[in-house]
Amino acid sequence: MRRDVPSRCARWNGELSADARDRTNRSSAFAARLAMQRMAAYRLSAQLAIGNVMKIAMFIVLCSCLLGCTRPQARSRTLYPEPDPDPTLEQVAKVKPGMTKQKVIELLGDNFFMQDNRMCYHTKHDVNFTMSHSIILSNGIVAQVNSREYMDGPEPMDE
The missing domain is CATH 3.30.1450.10 (Beta-lactamase Inhibitory Protein; Chain:B, domain 1)
Structure with missing residues (x-):
């Protein structure tokens, strides 16, 4: 009685049956699809992480601009202190x-x-x-x- 599962020797010699070739092709196609899905998930998570970092950076820039615009005297005083006036x-x-x-x-x-x-x-x-x-x-x-x-x-x- 003959089985559908090929022997090791047959597989090593490249003598696979049509059914075994089909299973091998399906499993490699499944593995390829799985790898593509993983890559897409990694790419999506990286894009989301970059997007979140950009949102945080934009928030910081916006807050610093707003604080700088509301207190220009205090900001300029800390960056460039005015020299003492000339003595009388x-x-x-x-x-x-x-x-x-x-x-x-x-x-x-x-x-x-x-x-x-x-x-x-x-x-x-x-x-x-x-x-x-x-x-x-x-x-x-x-x-x-x-x-x-x-x-x-x-x-x-x-x-």
């Missing part, structure tokens, strides 16, 4: 020899530049004139305060 002549007049550098900064602000042992400040005196203040330090203590006036724009022409 009255404030500079209060600086006396013997004061510490820290006391001068508290009084006039930190809008100065250091040159050698001098703290240099500028004050707008008039429309065309500016005062330059040079506070000479000795070991962090004010030794001398010098002020001079100079013209901002071009020299006036003599008539």
